[in-house]
């Protein structure tokens with residue numbers, strides 16, 4: 001149920017142009033926040049902002065989170081436009097159209113650059129305004145793939161070389177990054193936490209399923225999951241984002257919440 005738990009908070013949602021990012025942006029607006037969709041794809045970002053405009057104050061800011069200058073310029077522009085940044089949801093990542101079987105060093109570097117370093121660079125760009133305000137919420141996005149280390153990306157059983165595991169490794173790194181950032185920022189009344197979504201049906205992940213949202217992974221996972229569901233809706237993630245962003249979670253930091261029907265239990 002929506003209330004108005006984030007009234008007048010300025011929230012930046014990276015990668016908010018589609019999928020889960022757009023769902024977080026929508027829910028934050030419903031909770032009374034002022035939302036900035038920070039996106040690399042300007043067409044996507046602009047049309048998401050237009051689509052959500054009837055719900056409240058929402059704008060688009062172009063950014064490449066993996067580019068330090070771009071992240072800094074974006075943060076400065078938002079701070080100038082709104083006077084503060086209360087919430088940063090680091091949702092943007094390389095996921096859509098990612099070739100999970102690409103084990104090249106180049107791919108490993110690019111995925112780490114966006115998914116891990118981009119999360120740090122955006123946080124680093126925005127942290128000073130949160131420190132100045134002595135208030136802030138940073139929410140990072142991992143994935144249960146970080147915990148599914150027994151599943152090889154290789155298409156056959158034959159050894160084809162050690163996988164780089166670029167995407168799951170990047171999502172595992174986000175959990176470590178969350179802890180280190182929480183350690184540094186706690187004294188400034190800034191919390192840093194991680195949402196760990198299970199497989200969620202977005203424009204991107206639907207490219208990996210049939211029309212009913214099913215594939216081999218979903219079928220196998222369902223049997224191992226207490227709640228017997230292994231494909232979620234973006235809206236299933238948004239309440240946890242609101243919780244981490246709200247006053248209810250003011251002393252919760254460095255933590256993670258897994259939303260996957262109970263398949264993975266990291267703690």
Ligand SMILES: NC(=O)c1ccc[n+]([C@@H]2O[C@H](COP(=O)([O-])OP(=O)(O)OC[C@H]3O[C@@H](n4cnc5c(N)ncnc54)[C@H](O)[C@@H]3O)[C@@H](O)[C@H]2O)c1
Nearest residue numbers: 015019020040064065092093095096143197199200202204
């Ligand atoms: N869909 C799933 O099953 C699933 C499961 C667990 C975690 N996740 C994570 O949730 C998040 C959203 O997933 P999704 O399915 O909506 O993915 P998505 O790929 O559709 O959305 C990511 C968004 O980030 C943007 N983006 C990419 N690189 C960027 C950059 N350098 N700078 C700024 N923006 C950039 C993209 O344009 C896109 O709009 C991602 O972090 C993903 O890794 C997804």
